[in-house]
Amino acid sequence: MRTKSSIYDCCIIELNKIHNRSGNITVIEGNIDIPFAVKRIYYLYDVPGGAERGGHSHKDLQQLIVAASGCFDIVLDDGKNKKVVELNRPYYGLHIVPGIWREIINFSSGAICLVLASHRYDKDDYIREYNNFTAFKNENSSII
Numbered sequence: 103m104r105t106k107s108s109i110y111d112c113c114i115i116e117l118n119k120i121h122n123r124s125g126n127i128t129v130i131e132g133n134i135d136i137p138f139a140v141k142r143i144y145y146l147y148d149v150p151g152g153a154e155r156g157g158h159s160h161k162d163l164q165q166l167i168v169a170a171s172g173c174f175d176i177v178l179d180d181g182k183n184k185k186v187v188e189l190n191r192p193y194y195g196l197h198i199v200p201g202i203w204r205e206i207i208n209f210s211s212g213a214i215c216l217v218l219a220s221h222r223y224d225k226d227d228y229i230r231e232y233n234n235f236t237a238f239k240n241e242n243s244s245i246i
């Protein structure tokens with residue numbers, strides 16, 4: 103799956119929104135609102151103008167990425183196809199399956215990129231060189 107995964111396996115999940123005149127709440131429960139159990143949450147903030155994040159793939163990690171504040175674009179790449187997803191609402195999450203190269207660009211001022219992750223941090227789960235990523239995607243490519 104991780105070597106065969108495609109950008110078309112990554113989709114926007116519309117999250118619930120509990121309306122209130124004094125503000126809204128969005129609740130995310132692992133394996134209920136999103137298709138994996140959450141083992142780790144982190145968020146990017148104070149991203150300087152023009153900075154780009156990501157620039158890697160994961161072998162096994164799944165993530166849900168939410169623009170908790172502001173907006174940014176996520177470039178998804180499976181080695182064959184690319185697409186750009188804009189996140190700009192705190193009640194939409196992008197589910198990224200394993201084996202997808204991603205870059206996060208065009209951060210607005212004050213943007214907060216909230217990430218829910220299926221595994222604890224493991225540096226060995228990262229593929230940080232694009233050449234290694236394409237080699238990984240081509241592994242077992244002859245096996246149907």
Ligand code: TYD
Nearest residue numbers: 142144146154155156157158206222223224
């Ligand atoms: P990285 O995942 O490469 O950030 P991004 O994709 O946003 O550019 O992580 C940046 C640094 O932070 C890297 O040295 C590893 C460290 N880090 C942790 O120690 N634990 C974590 O859970 C995460 C996400 C990163």
